[in-house]
Amino acid sequence: MTLALGSALDTDLTDLSAVVAEQPDPLLFATVSGAHLYGFPSHDSDVDLRGAHLLPLEALIGLREPEETRGRMWDRDGVEMDLVTHDLRKFARLMLRRNGYVLEQLTSPLVVRTTETHAELCALVPEVLTHHHAHHYRGFAGTQWRLFEKSGELKPLLYTYRALLTGIHLMRSGEVRAHLPTLVEEVSEAPRRLPDLVAAKAAAEHGRAEVAFEDVRAEVEALHGVLDEAQAASELPEAVRAHDALHDLVVRARAGASG
Template identity: 30%
Template structure:
């Protein structure tokens, strides 16, 4: 199947349609998947994720309403979003997907000041331990499911390498790892030329659109992954466990967003 190129205006149009249909305001929207990581396949979806806010009345209701907006995947466009209140509660817990969204290199919308204010609080909320465990579990699951046979799905290497590199970044630098795969390899593999050559060769094929199906396993990469996964199973437990940002700051950020977006004076 020929890949459909979805342009930026199409995505922005979809976000505007969601605003009209749902009665919300989109605060931030970005690419979250392989396109943001820097290695999309020919048939990769456009994984658009966004944060939104509803009018004040929605939040003061006695009822519990759904705090996620999702649209069925259509023509390679996968789009969904979180309500700001949900996002801020996950932010308190150092939620890695949300922290990734906020630093995505592909941004479709950044309306109002909310996203930047959340970013400014990220050092307070970031927990090396919880984020390392998130990536470690992802790496272990994908390695177990895809890379243990004599012949493996070659493209799945990226879905194990990236979370392992994320753990490596957290251990070395104590900060949220960048989304871009190239930035991870340039920093983390600078002193391991054999492994970097193997990973770079695979990346060149991926970016060129080669069909990376079943092939013999790449032993230098498998050896590295097995050693690093075993290492992080031990080291993650000793990483810092940040208690997160202060609730008062997030409460004020939420109220401020309601004032900024909807023009509410007395709040």
């Protein structure tokens, strides 16, 4: 699979395997998130790598604080790379908190590294989804809209649309879909201007949004209403159902690595 890093650079995802090999503890999975996953990278977009690592047992039972979250940023051929991973136990806990962001990372089709544990985590995604995940996307859209109000930049406006459409699609289908061009095709209420905005974003990471403010505000408010209605009508359950299964998975993975 080839990851388009804007118009200036393409790289095969397997080229990033060296990054995986450099990590101090095994990576259970690593995927690409951010603008590349959302379908609107620009020529100067950074590459957001997200995943889960597996700490050894002694790191959790000793006196030192475990590195449950690790982050690294560096430049690769002029492209900023950003890697963030969580220990499996923390990642599982985030899955149980109705966190749509980690589910997008987990199910991203832009896979740098995968394992059997990654596959098991993906298989449990339907068991952690609830209609309360709409709150995550509603809140994220609100944060991005406020950024757009302050900056007038296209990027936070696209993030606003993307979050609302992901939430609507999730409430209706029970599927985590983060790719905006696909969402435009699958959500009938998606504003018609979005393909043009995606094309404009390809030209500059921090370009201004050439839109009428009142028009896009009306669209965003309408999508909030659609999300509210989709949540109210959703067949997704009230509570997560995967707690025991995730617990067993974490125990098995840790025991297997320590055996």
